[in-house]
Amino acid sequence: MRNLFFIVAVLIVIPSAFVNAKSSSIKHAADNKAAFSSESQYSISNPFMTVVLNPNTRTLEVRSKSPKKIFLKNIVPNGATGTIRKGEVTNAVFGKGRVLTIATANGGSISFTLYPLQPFLFVNQTIKNESNSDVDLQKLNPVSFLVDLGKPATTLKTLGTGGLLDPDKNSGSYVFLTTVDPATRNGVVTGWLTNEKGSGVVFSGVNNNLVEIKAQIDYGHFRLSAGKSEATETLVIGYFDDARLGEEQFADAIAKQQNIKLKARSAVYCTWYSEKNGGAGSESSTIELAKFIKNNLQPFGLGVVQIDDQWQDGGQYNGPHRGFDRVDPKGGYPNGMTPTAIAVKKEGLTAGIWWMPFARNHQDPEYKDRQNWFAYRKNDKPFETKWGGTSLDLTYPEVQNHIAYVAKTMHNWGYNYFKMDGLYTGTVTEQVYINDGYKNDSIGNNKPLYNPLKTQIEAFRDGLKILRKAVGGDVFFSGCCVSQNMRSFGASIGLVNSMRIGPDFNHDGQTIRTGAIRASRLYFLNGRVWWNDPDPSMIRENGTSSADGGGAGIGSLTRARMLPSFVAVSGQFFLSSDWLPSLPADRIEIMKRCMASHKGVARPVDAFDKALPSVWIANDKKSGTQRNVIGLYNWDTGTKNIGSTLRRAGLNDKTSYHAFDFWENKALPDISGSFAWDLPAESCRIIAVRAKSNHPVVVSTSQHVTQGMTDLLKEEWKNQTLSGTSKLIGGDNYELRIAGMNDGGAWKINEATIVGNKEGVTIEVLPQTKKGWLRIAIKSQKSQPIKWQLRFNKDNTRNQ
Template sequence: MDSKEWSRVDVSEKKVSLSTEDIAFEWDIQSGSFSLLDSKGGEYLKDCQFQICLGVRTINSSDLKYVSMDTLAITNKNQVDKVLILSLQDPKASHDIRFKVIAMKELAGFTFTVQLINKGQQPLKLESISPLWTKSPILIGEDLENLIYFQNGFHSWELSRAQPLKGESNISHFYSVLTNEVDNSNILFGFSTMDRQLTTVSYETEGEQLDRVTTTCALDGISLAPGKSVVSEEMTVIISADGVKALTQYADLTARRMDAILCDEVPAGWCSWYFYYTMPDEEEILENTRFLHKRFPESVKWIQLDDGYQKAVGDWESNDRFPRGLDYLVEEIEKKGFKAGIWTAPFIATEHSELFKEHPDWFLAEEGDEPKVIDNNPLWLGEYYALDLSNPEVIKHIKSLFKHLKSLGYEYFKIDFLYHATEEAKRFDESITRAEAFRNGIEAIRDSVGNDLILGCGAPLGPCIGITDAMRIGTDIATSWRLDWGGGVYECAVNTMTRAPLHNRWWTNDPDCLLVRQEDNELTLDEVRLWASVIALSGGAFLLSDRMMEVSEERLWLVDKLLPVYPEGALSPDSLTNPEPSIFFLPVENETGEWVVLGLFNLGEEPIDVEVKLADLGLDQGESHHIFDFWDEKYVDEVNDGIVVSDLEPHVCKLYSIRPAKDRPCLLSTSIHFTQGACDIQSERWDEGSNELTLVVCKATNHPEGIYFYFSEAWNIQQVSVNGEIHTHKKHSPNVGSIRKRFKEDDEVKVVFSE
């Protein structure tokens, strides 16, 4: 291959291939199957096919006649892609099929799309399209003992984590990574468009072996008229020795394809739900607002009213606990310098709502046309139903609702229980898929609120990309480690780490609220710190949800250490192989340098040993680094290979800064902010002439905090001053010193050393 050409197409009587420097796609004309090969011709996947399931028959690519091929280059957001289109024909019914394969320069993989054109005289009933299925995943092997897969849940709340293949069928929604734990080879299967069809990746087993991998787009039995066509979602395969890197590449590609949007600023605020649940009232909301104005005037921006203000789920008007109305609440919130958010469950309604009573025909139905009961919620005193988003009248209703809420002054819309609108049921318009109907609904909300913030919750992930600014990516938090139904720190922590690659790519992640109350809280201080560390490292939305006036100053001090939000997100290198991820690391950079903040976690019930290499954190293996423990405020060690923590107790975390060693005195850590220098130290300057280390503080503190510095045994601390005034300091070891005080913004700390 010419060095200037990154891709090549070759055609012969037997094969058509599209290759890059790293990987090749090869279509076998005679068998109607394809393989993915490495640069030397070795097989990653072989004997792959695509499949179209109609109401009366199934079409495999092996059933089709090859007609021709074409190529083109397309530019997509500064990314040049090479496209190969294979034209095929169904000999039984003369349907035309096009199979599109795309290679991307920086990706060791391809995307696949299937188009079916109905050339017959009768409509076709469409059940599904599988852009790829295979019985031969050569790269990772077939021995179940060596394999583990990442199982992504369908919606926000579903537990998503690495799982062993078990039983006959293992299903992941939207994307998955299949890993061979012996040689750490990985194959990512994921859909890079997801707005028209609900998608899955499934693994079928037989005995002790992996039998089949299938990627599927659900078409829900829609009808395809003669002369019309349907196109599958785009499915992506990436081969990588680093599964998490493959996942971030896939997330980046999907974000480009679906025009993902992010919050302009990571939301930080307060939510009423986890203290008041369905019983908030006007005065309590305002009392919390007043307290937050006094205690967190700069770092908190949003006051979000959650469930319980409405007359009924479905009737989004204020009840008697909000006598002066929802607009009055906005006015009072804004007087304190905050912005107002509001919760709705816009696609459902309870049996008690006027909406359901007046418009029962607006809801998803059983075959006999009676509304389909979705579920029963005791908090709402009965059964509830899902709106039919294929009905234009329903879409008009949704637009009217959100235009009204926006007119009241709300600028943040938490939309909840969304996935119920994708239930299998009878719909008003059965010519569109469940995903298309759902997309109609969320697009109606976006059209109505303009550029205001939309937070999805209880949402099917894929179809929301490009509509929601933020997304809940785990279950509900609780003042418990793990409740029977899944709520609590455990599942929230797992999902926050496993879905971390979506943050700042598909949207801004929302890990859920931080609960720090000291009373009526089953969580230990270690468990509170663990969850606080996960939230902080994630870079996602930061929402408090206690009755803030009752929270002790000691617990508020913990909150101080997490604000402002550091917007970049951590990644978990063991999240694709460990069902309980234990490593979550955040690269940090500012004018003082580059370092890593590392969280080590034990989510299990027995002590564990955790080991991580510096190279796995993006640091220089073999170079010296200093480790400092944030929560315990102590220097740990100087290492040049990796970090080992033995017997880490259950439900406990370690939060370390890992800084490259310098040949002079330098900043080591702070207790001010969990990043230990990114949001609290504005600059670090060393003057060789005067042997002075100068640090400028950029975050005022509510309590005395420590700034720690490291120096070799060749140096001694001569004097420490703040803004020119001599200040006491403490020497913790021959190489570590600190100063502790209540700092103000722009304080200049100067440490003078002598040799």
């Protein structure tokens, strides 16, 4: 047993593919019995870095190739004292690589691998139980190292799930931690590529004025049989000139490892927070809502109506009722859930439903003879948490059959969108609501599961896989929510389509900031690993939710635009939960202009400057030209001057840009070098910018706040003609905002036409309201793509 605990102190990580003989192989070039005559025999390289092993101390350092500098020092593979080998590895996911392997006590090994196309060092390890009895591990502390960014640790920050913090003030982060110099954005991204059996966390501190990183895997219970070897998780580490790009590439690596193929999304209506017909609503109110959406909002992107908690049957003992395979006869759906799903689908929408897949109530009479279905604490009491109920033992065959049956039942009712709440209960951990940074949740404070060889994280992932197999690929899995306990964060990756990345709206007292805070620090996962769900964008002026959750009114129209605009520009998951038929037209207008999702790239400009970024940039090239939109957000309660240099925003600081303010519906003076505007308290400005050319260009359109990214499919200038294709919404007035009438000469529009015989489509040149700008109005009676042409001549007789 003493030998086993020694192994615990030295562990690092290895992916399952690495130890699978069918998908991976290692060829060792030499070992420490041979005479190494040069450093190269102790080093490996790829286009991004070089890793050098000191054979005497068995520590490593890593040097970036551009720029050439050491960024990782004193990498300690704890307890690695055995044979050193250098060789090649073939990984089923990442291909061929070069590897340094160090043997450890008790038959294990630690490997450091570089793959040619990956800007990360992969740290892997196997462990082996050479004792004569099974062992039960709670956690592993695999590796530690120092980050050297060429500046004192006091000038650096760490960004993780707990936010942007000083390195010695960070309690720890789940899945990833970025060490960054805010002034330059240079940084090191450390992250757990896998969370298959354990929950990977990362800690930071300060050692000799350098940031010290320590990696940890929490298991709760990891049972290793006598004589068996086992792979743990995979850690990756990389240096980046812009740490935002490093985080994005980390997410790309996760997606590659998990073979994630994102499921298409649309905007979702959730009944929970509604000031009228909240909770689960009712059959009549949900059908009324579906009809309203079909007639008013579906063409703009709202495609799902999701019924929330309070539709289901069962006793109420601790939080929600949990009879998910039947309907509460006293509730709002006396005819069952099927008629409502049919009615919603009749309107061309997807029907969604809320449930808690991994918890029931052990007190309920229906479970009187099923007490073996539940996980148990060490004190032999059922593992029950506040609101969450009693955790099911997801390794028990009858439980597996049960959750599959319930999922199939709801799917057969006609529901193709599952909001799956309380996911943390499947990990058999405490509720730690609200959980962002690392907190000791006493993982492992339970008796081993029915199958003791399954860890709690592994059992949780198996549970999600069972649900997916039960309903097939056409059901959208919306995870909810990691803030209840972050153990479900990494463990859900690859198995849900979206994830609520923060708590319920305003449960932390941050109102409109609640979702934006978490969506900003985890932005790089969105559109790569899953869709980030920041919870509904409230826009109603007054009134409170009929359900709990703090769904109070937002107030002014200016304030109401903030969160929807943030979600739209950042490209995250749009949800609504106001009673839509009662909203005034100006609030409905906000939804119309924000619900659709662009397919460009969005990132926070000041991600490492403040806890909640104020400047975002989104760009897209799919129309054949570069479209850029700047989002400015004043989250504070006083006026702020917000801006950036063009260079820091990712724009060309050698050129000038035309600019158009969407919500103000006006052209702005050209910008060059930098930009900044005063923003009133809790307000936003969404500004399209377009590099100046020598001819007229489309800077903005009216359909969506991203001003062309969702609707302008093509734009081209040829033979003094500006032409394009726009995706119009039937009955919606569409406008092109064109600048550059004085660029390359004084341009005069001769003719505006629609290409082809498009019945019910009109085009009109509007009166000029801004010198150098032109507005074109197009209207179609039905939703369709429209090709338009604007013919220009140079008019040297006038000065526009």
